[in-house]
Amino acid sequence: MPHRAPGSPGHSRQQFLSGKPIKYYRPKGSNEIRHLIDEGFQAFNAGRLSEACQIFADKMLDSAADTTIGLTVAGAMTPAGLGGCVIEMMDRGLVDFIVSTGANLYHDLHYALNFTLHRGSPFLDDVELYEEGVIRIYDVLFPAAVLLETDAYIRDFLVRSGLNGPTSTSEFHYRLGQDLLDRHPGCEEYSVVARAALAGVPIYTSSPGDSSIGMNIAYHELMNDSRLMIDPNRDVNEVCAIVLAGTRNGCVILGGGSPKNFYLQAQPTLWEVYGIPKGGNDFFIQITTDQVVWGGLSGATPAEAVSWGKVNPGVLPDTVVAYCDSTIAFPLFCEYAIGSPNGKRARKELVLKRDQLVADLAREAKAAQNKKVEVKT
Amino acid sequence: MPHRAPGSPGHSRQQFLSGKPIKYYRPKGSNEIRHLIDEGFQAFNAGRLSEACQIFADKMLDSAADTTIGLTVAGAMTPAGLGGCVIEMMDRGLVDFIVSTGANLYHDLHYALNFTLHRGSPFLDDVELYEEGVIRIYDVLFPAAVLLETDAYIRDFLVRSGLNGPTSTSEFHYRLGQDLLDRHPGCEEYSVVARAALAGVPIYTSSPGDSSIGMNIAYHELMNDSRLMIDPNRDVNEVCAIVLAGTRNGCVILGGGSPKNFYLQAQPTLWEVYGIPKGGNDFFIQITTDQVVWGGLSGATPAEAVSWGKVNPGVLPDTVVAYCDSTIAFPLFCEYAIGSPNGKRARKELVLKRDQLVADLAREAKAAQNKKVEVKT
């Protein structure tokens, strides 16, 4: 009986890589998709996704609200081809800053450098893949050489950049994006890192050592005696300062993980550590498949965040969690937002304002400290 | 601090029921949605959903394949407004028979009888809801009177129909649908049960006592000395006979649960019980959020089904599970199918052919039995 079963032996590398190339899909604001979301997505998670779209498009993007919007990205979103959604959102000013796992940024570089990732299957024999030199991210496949050549680019960049000493991840990614724009003109159309540099959107990584980018910086220190290091303090203070400066604050959380926590902790950092009560987020949107009942932060609800001062206790109606794979829900969400009357905003270009905002934070924190001392005296 | 928190007290019944009425959304075959699914849904569950759409539209609906298609429905799909998708699919001949939980059919009657279900929230205080006489299905809300009046309709129908003695669920639902068409002309536009009667699509229920319909039939027996009873044997044999008669067989499984098992067991019934090897399903599509690792049938993969002879071992490439809430994935799936070149087929009108098909099954089963006896002798 002839068959092609999961795990059936005998695939060559070429066969593994015969799937359609993954491309960054760019949402254009489809009215038909908007109609489905408004009229057909009425209950359960379809209802939640519809609410999320409406809160984002109608309230968070409303120019009168002047919301500073953070996007957090966990899960292998760029390998799955979702970078185009992020590019479009940044270009239109709909996202002001990003907190991402390092892996999403590392794999984004493959697109920038014009390497190809392929659609595949999650049911392959990984020992065969290993022997054929094919790397698998769930159902995304590409040759191991893509890793090695991307690493080579990063290491060359590290040398070329002259970066030395402590730096924030936002600065690091900004410089990396500029290098990409410089050496691969036009790559802002298929690279989140490049587009972010162009659009002035700072990108933070909550776990800076935890990706091939971090691995290569560590190499640079060990092998080249470089003194470049990521200083998490700067990231913490920059994100705090951005949140403090927001007229209103809101987030779109894809997945959960440390990017979610890193974004949300800005509010407790303000009240708990710096003594500056900011009042919590005004809007909170999460697309996830994690569940509240497992007790972790990834699945924690906006309600739980209220007790921590992460979410404004007065705004629970403007918080929503849609339980869905982001690969399905996020493109729909972006189509809705982009097609809405508020589908374009002036870009905040926060990457250029970081120093000023941190200085503002320092000043306010010191004022709060002095006040506390006075009260005690 | 003013706020409207989950569980905050003080809602009146009118406030609970102030959400938009839920209506049966009817997919029209949007090209923009088809474009998103083909080009933007590339990996992870977006990739799986894209595969499911393509297998269904390009292969299962291909007239040369002549596939007999079963749709199984678990989870509260009609309360969530998905009945319109099912109506459209039946009307276009894209679904040949249905196995559903009784609850989906019972709640479908609310739409047929023109009662209103409302969009709501899953975060309400159920004690208040109880006190206000409001029923909640996750985030769908309606007055308890809707239950009572739907029950009254069913009990009147039971008396009126003259149904007595053992009957299959397909016969019961067919007669119910005809009654609806008769008394509520036009209701086939917003009732799955009515439309199924019109389109000749038999509807089975794997757990016939397990819904308000079953409860009212039980009442009819206890209180009216009726002898109407659902005979599961007829359902088992009819579904078996339909599957046996299929040139090719394929399914679309929403959720899982007993409808999934009831559909899938037809193949083992043929080989294991009746001695007629049919070879397993040729196509298998499931949209679910259950997981294989919990070990239950709802989450079991097409691969596991191969070992049981439920799925043809040669067709694993034509099987796919997309992990997603059906309220999101099924409307997208239907838009894709309806907009495809194969978006309309001749209806099989199986409801009219049941007796003939069961007779064929009996004949083949007896032939198989005789053959076995001969072999032994």
Next chain:
Amino acid sequence: MPHRAPGSPGHSRQQFLSGKPIKYYRPKGSNEIRHLIDEGFQAFNAGRLSEACQIFADKMLDSAADTTIGLTVAGAMTPAGLGGCVIEMMDRGLVDFIVSTGANLYHDLHYALNFTLHRGSPFLDDVELYEEGVIRIYDVLFPAAVLLETDAYIRDFLVRSGLNGPTSTSEFHYRLGQDLLDRHPGCEEYSVVARAALAGVPIYTSSPGDSSIGMNIAYHELMNDSRLMIDPNRDVNEVCAIVLAGTRNGCVILGGGSPKNFYLQAQPTLWEVYGIPKGGNDFFIQITTDQVVWGGLSGATPAEAVSWGKVNPGVLPDTVVAYCDSTIAFPLFCEYAIGSPNGKRARKELVLKRDQLVADLAREAKAAQNKKVEVKT
């Protein structure tokens, strides 16, 4: 490189079946396990499981409460070896009646008939399994002959029993259990169906056609012109009557699915259909991995059940859902209960009282109906 990978080819049937036999583990009431649950299971689902154990052992089993306890079983619990827990609970009077999927009862017969199921792996190649005639339930493996021989036993029993005409599943399973006890003395130690017959515990199946038992009854009708059929009306009314007769009512729900709904609908059947307000369940324990956010009944919370009158609005503190695979949580739960001071109760032997209880239900329902008519007049 030698390796034994998931899906690696070349297993013989004997190799597939080389895993340890699965046996029905019998909990004995371990004090060390009780200590862990009381002192070590403090938060998250460990906390929930601890609460469930304490509510069950301290409150539900308290003789003063006189709780009628229903156990519902979904998921392949007997193949996974959990029948011993159910046997022990029935023997000790800790469970008064059962609602189960048919599959659990069918696979229980393998143990009764002394066939062997083996521990295995979920990562095998199902096409190979199919070719070798090995059946897989997630990671449980056994030869296809086990199905065929169990079917043969059932068909012989159907002939031998003389059962004809409509019957409840409780009656059917009771007769089946008696047959097992009769022909396989001692099998009550390793068969739930046999032990239930001995202990007087009625077993219901919400989806009577939906298992190999149902398939064989359907065969009996088609091939032998038998008039035996399962009458779901009797099941609905018996469960209703049992619940109505309970001083207090409580449930232990494993998984969810149609058994959960079938148990829970007894209360709405009483108030909504029969006009007898019973007030809802007093205790509600569920062990599941399904999630509330998918909207289905399996994952629905006790709180949601309040709005339907399924759970007494005054008792939410005595309801708990522990999110865990039942194969882990249920043995722990049983150890706790059995080792508690309330680890043994007088058996209610409901199987013998069914007719009386249904007569009581009919009487009360008619009284309620007359009262309603009077009020209207």
Next chain:
Amino acid sequence: MPHRAPGSPGHSRQQFLSGKPIKYYRPKGSNEIRHLIDEGFQAFNAGRLSEACQIFADKMLDSAADTTIGLTVAGAMTPAGLGGCVIEMMDRGLVDFIVSTGANLYHDLHYALNFTLHRGSPFLDDVELYEEGVIRIYDVLFPAAVLLETDAYIRDFLVRSGLNGPTSTSEFHYRLGQDLLDRHPGCEEYSVVARAALAGVPIYTSSPGDSSIGMNIAYHELMNDSRLMIDPNRDVNEVCAIVLAGTRNGCVILGGGSPKNFYLQAQPTLWEVYGIPKGGNDFFIQITTDQVVWGGLSGATPAEAVSWGKVNPGVLPDTVVAYCDSTIAFPLFCEYAIGSPNGKRARKELVLKRDQLVADLAREAKAAQNKKVEVKT
């Protein structure tokens, strides 16, 4: 009708904090629990957990294997009271190094400083909690003052320690643990951080800015002009060096998240970045509730890790994922391991060997580089 419903209003702070204090449960190696795991946990996730226990106790802990064992911890495990398991494992030499989220270490300090966390409920009104100054982690409750006083301790430690300039998280946590031991003698019985310092177990944090510890270090830089900063490069290289030095390598992964990736990336760092093929992990145990089908790293299987060279392609039989809340599965796992014949090993005290191991890594990496250059020339 009196009731205490989820979200019912009117709780005072004292009522919220009336639950039993959460204490660090210390597993002692119960034979009864070992018996349950060996005999009662036979299939599904019980089977997986049993396999995990046996692989760990019989193979990983076998002195002949000389396995270097990393434990990764995500999810709020110390708030849920699981620190005692980790303390016991470190004390017995069963865990050689740890990668944890910062939150677990921060909340561990509450125990060290003798603050009380309480058992509670996940169904409270968070606006009320916020107003009463009570912090909620799912169902764990404590006064906000616990955060403020723990922060005060950290900030005092930062000043007192004299730490300045770049440091690894292992060094930071080691110094922190020594400070705790110094100022709170005996706290090693109820603090993971203190016990790790005593037992020589290095603790890494993959996301160093992402917790209240990171927030306070950032404060220290902004407000005190400190030059203390976490250098992720050191962490990456230390973990790499530890893995390189292992005769065999194995991990126990609780949850997933960035700690999982940080541990697993050590192998690709070796082959992909440093050119030193180490061959992948020899043992891989994960306890998680995340799922492979969501595509993220948290849910990725050992098989997928093979294609990346993270797991040795020859050892898939020695890899296992048990899907279960760690609050349930990890205490069971520890009881099993501790009660096994291999329940105690000589401690590796890696915290003292870090510099030497990193020097070894540098030497090997340079040798690999030179070899590569030679080959090219």
